[in-house]
Every structure is written in C-alpha cells, then in structure tokens.
Amino acid sequence: MAAGDILLSVHDVWQKLGDAQILQGLTFDVRDRVRPGVVTGQVVGLLGPSGVGKTRLLRLIAGLDEPDRGSVRGPGGAPLPIGSVGFVMQSYPLLAHRTVLDNLRVAGETNGLSSTEARSKALALLDRFRLSERARYFPAQLSGGQRQRVAIAQQLVKQKTFLLMDEPFSGLDPAALEDVTKLIIEVANMDELNTVVLVTHDIRSALLISDTLFMLGRDRDAAGKIVSGAHIQKTYDLVEMGLAWRPDLEIDPSFPAIEREVKQAFKAL
Amino acid sequence: MAPTAPPATKTGPASGLLRRVFFPNQSLGSPFLLIVTAFWVAIALTVWSASPWASLPGPGEVLRAFGTLWWQQGMGPELFSTLKLICHATLLTVAISMALSYASIIAFFRPLVDAISKLRFLGLTGLVFPFTLLTGGGYTLKVWLLTFGMSTFFVTAMAQAVLEIPREQYDYMRVLGAGEGRIFWEVVVRGTLDKALDTLRQNLAMGWAMITMVEGISRAEGGVGALILNQNKHFHLAEVYAVLIAILVFGLLLDYLMAVSVRILCPHVLLQRVRR
Numbered sequence: 001m002a003a004g005d006i007l008l009s010v011h012d013v014w015q016k017l018g019d020a021q022i023l024q025g026l027t028f029d030v031r032d033r034v035r036p037g038v039v040t041g042q043v044v045g046l047l048g049p050s051g052v053g054k055t056r057l058l059r060l061i062a063g064l065d066e067p068d069r070g071s072v073r074g075p076g077g078a079p080l081p082i083g084s085v086g087f088v089m090q091s092y093p094l095l096a097h098r099t100v101l102d103n104l105r106v107a108g109e110t111n112g113l114s115s116t117e118a119r120s121k122a123l124a125l126l127d128r129f130r131l132s133e134r135a136r137y138f139p140a141q142l143s144g145g146q147r148q149r150v151a152i153a154q155q156l157v158k159q160k161t162f163l164l165m166d167e168p169f170s171g172l173d174p175a176a177l178e179d180v181t182k183l184i185i186e187v188a189n190m191d192e193l194n195t196v197v198l199v200t201h202d203i204r205s206a207l208l209i210s211d212t213l214f215m216l217g218r219d220r221d222a223a224g225k226i227v228s229g230a231h232i233q234k235t236y237d238l239v240e241m242g243l244a245w246r247p248d249l250e251i252d253p254s255f256p257a258i259e260r261e262v263k264q265a266f267k268a269l
Numbered sequence: 270m271a272p273t274a275p276p277a278t279k280t281g282p283a284s285g286l287l288r289r290v291f292f293p294n295q296s297l298g299s300p301f302l303l304i305v306t307a308f309w310v311a312i313a314l315t316v317w318s319a320s321p322w323a324s325l326p327g328p329g330e331v332l333r334a335f336g337t338l339w340w341q342q343g344m345g346p347e348l349f350s351t352l353k354l355i356c357h358a359t360l361l362t363v364a365i366s367m368a369l370s371y372a373s374i375i376a377f378f379r380p381l382v383d384a385i386s387k388l389r390f391l392g393l394t395g396l397v398f399p400f401t402l403l404t405g406g407g408y409t410l411k412v413w414l415l416t417f418g419m420s421t422f423f424v425t426a427m428a429q430a431v432l433e434i435p436r437e438q439y440d441y442m443r444v445l446g447a448g449e450g451r452i453f454w455e456v457v458v459r460g461t462l463d464k465a466l467d468t469l470r471q472n473l474a475m476g477w478a479m480i481t482m483v484e485g486i487s488r489a490e491g492g493v494g495a496l497i498l499n500q501n502k503h504f505h506l507a508e509v510y511a512v513l514i515a516i517l518v519f520g521l522l523l524d525y526l527m528a529v530s531v532r533i534l535c536p537h538v539l540l541q542r543v544r545r
Contacts, residue, residue: 059440062444064440064443064444082443082444083443083444083445083446083447084446085444086444087441087444089437089440089441089444091437093435093437093438093441095455095456095459095460096460096537096541097459097460097462097463097535097537098455098459106445106447106455107445109451110442110445110446110447110448110451111445111446112446138536138537138540139537140537140540140541141540154445155444155445158446
C-alpha cells in the first residue's frame, strides 16, 4: 500500500429502516495516512446527532447488514466479510457465563487460533490492558470502564485492520476517558493500515484523537424540516489543518476556536 | 457561612436491626434471616400444636403415624419408587423440551414448538385414556403423563427464553468471527443454561405436585401417591398428613438440589441477583 491509498471506501450507500430512509447516498473514503519513520494508523471520527444512522453505518461496515444500494469496500476494493472487521458495540456485550480470560480465549478460537495460542494471546492482552487481576472475574463483576477494555481487548485477540467503536466515550469519568483515548491511539498505531472508526457525540475527544472528522447529517428545507436520509455534510481533514497527532493540541490557542466551529457545524446537522 | 450538620437521628444497633427486619427493601444477613425463619417455624408449630380442629391431627400424632408408615408399611421403598418415577420423567422432559426449545431458532420448527406449548391448557385427567392406549398403562403410562405435563410448560418457558436473547448477542459473536454452530453453543445453549435450570426447577416442582394424582391412576407400582390414596380410603388422617409432610420435605430437597446445581453450573447468575 502506498501513502494516500484508499483503505475504506463507502460509496453511495442507501439504507431504509421500515419506511424511513436512514442513509442516502452516503459516500466517503478513508485513506492511508503516512508519517515518515512513524507507524501511523488512522483514527476517523464520525459525528452526528442521535438517530441519524451512525450505528447503522457501523453495522454496514462490519458486514452485519447489507446496504439497499451502494457498496462498502476495504483495501484494494476488496469486500469486507462479516468477522473481518472488529466492532466494539455501545453496550460492550460479552459472554456473561464466561470469565474475562475465557471471553478473550473464545474470541481467539472463533478467529481460527488454536486453544493454546488463543490463551497466550488473551493473557498478553489482559496484561497490556491492566486487566490481569480480573482474568477470573465474570463480566457482571466488572466496572463500566473495565468492561469496555475487555470488549476492546476481545476485538484485538485477532489482529484486524478495522476497528469500529460505537460511542466509546459515553459514561466515562475523566480518568477513564483519558485511558480510552490513549488506548485508541495505541491500537490505531499498532500497524500502518490499522483504522479505527469511532462514532461519538464527544466533539472534544474526537478532535483530540482523530485525523479525519466526518459530520453525518440530514438535509433540511427552509422551514427546518428534515428532507432526506443522512449523508456526509462536512469533512474536517485534521492532518491538513495541522491538528492531528498532536499531544499538545488541547493547550494550543487555536483549539477552542476549532472546537467551537465543529460544535456549530454539529448543531446545524 | 459554615455548613450546618444534619439533625442527629436515633440509629443505635437495635433500632437499625428493627429497621432492617420490618422496613421494606432492606437486606438482612444470613444469621438474622435464620432467626426470622425460626420465629415463623415456631409460630407454625405452636398453631399446629394448639389447633382445636379435629381434621388437623397434632404433631405428635403425625410423628407416630410417620414411624408406623416408615417401619411397618414400607414408606421408604414407596418414596424410592416415586423418586425413580420423577427422575425418569424429568430426564425425558429435559431431553424433549430442550431439543424443541433450541429448535425454535429454526423457522421450520417454530409452529411445532408453538403448538406443543399450547397443549399446556389440556388437563392430564382427560389424557389418561388415550395415553393408556398408547403406552399400555402401568409405569410407562405414569412416566409419559408426567413427561407430557411438565414438557408443555418447560417448552413454553424455554422457547420464550431463547426468543428473548437480544439480537446484539448474535451480532457480537458474528463480529468475533464465530460460525453459527459456535454461536448456537455459546449464545443459545450456554447463554440460557441458567434459565433452563430455573425452568427445570419450577417444572420439577410442578411434576412433584402432580405425582400423587399420576400415581393414583395405576397403584400397582406403588409410590407415595398410591400410599396416600390408600390412607385416604381408610380415613387415616394422621398417616395422610405424615405422607403429605414427607412429600413436602422431599420436594424441598429436590428444589434445594436444583438451586445448588444452578450455583455450581452458573456462578455468574448469582452475581446478577440482588436480594433485598
């Protein structure tokens, strides 16, 4: 793959839910970001109001649903079969009857690893996610933050290029929020092609970790009435704007202005 | 202005305990719960001992009748015969009901499962004749009557439990790359095992409650059902109560064993249950 190559292409996607047109002509590309000498994955933020179809879009990318029209393609235009894309769902579902270690082990086995490989990979991930002490716990014994980390770790037992995350910042305290943002960057930068697509309402966190922001919204008529399904209304290329990959971005004097601008654009969606 | 302290309330150890015992939605530790239970048992025994009703023999009389039944009329073997019957019927119920409930994830089998579930509205009494013709009577008749009685309720509860598995659980496993076989095992079988055991526990109680009626249909093979009906016939009231108490005690024992098996096989379930 060369710099700028398309890793994920969502082209003219339409989808209805009952009679309601949810997505309408949705099109965007995620390209390989390259920094010389630094392994740089992609972090794409997808912002949009509640009910606009963000989760629907993630389900399409994950292969859980088929679009009524249009296509979702991976690197080189290859289709993305179900199971090839990691997806951390909003409620962090886990197998309630299995321990944390077994949840990760099952994820390894379902992805074709042998039982021994899956176990050693699971143990390594638990260590890395500071969950080793919770290995024998059941999901019901975990806090919200721990549960989220297990759900993310589970998706990493088998390395996949894409990781979709639905509202990864919701309900987290400031310390946990910082942990998760670090974790997302770490996961993205594990491989040059790794791409994390996160759906969120948290504009600030999305700005701090993304290299691209897509604003998903619906068109309105002069009276303010919704007249279409959702599509990309605005794109922020944060690399081009000099705002990506900057640990000091939060204290940059220009940050409040761009945050305000994105918030204004969000309100108009 | 400095914040003012809230008014002091009277919460000594004694008033705290009283509050926990008598106020709604309070949790009580095991030792205190045992004391409360012992209190109610004592009340029940006192009422029973002081009972003026001739139709209710006293505890001493029932205890003596129990001794007679146990040592002279073979109550032990009768109980064993009943336990064998219920175990046999339960095994068949579990095999048939679980297979049908799990089959409900396949559209082809859903009407069949629904139809079997609806049969729970049929009483057993009317079914004795056709079941006698089908099974030839005796022990087999009793096993199948009990199996039928339990299975229709078991299938209803378990098919509902399978139906209520959130779609998200299936999607989550698919995203992990699991095939439909692994999804079936993890989500449907293992994921509903606690509900299956709970349902079995309830159905076992129902089967146990039906046992005297079913054993009364064919008394040749004995059992506590036959025993109690024979005592009824001779109006041996103390013996009848002795058998009833034995049925209750063994029923509670079976229920306890089921509760223990839930604890062993599904320890995660206890973590999700809050007792108030």
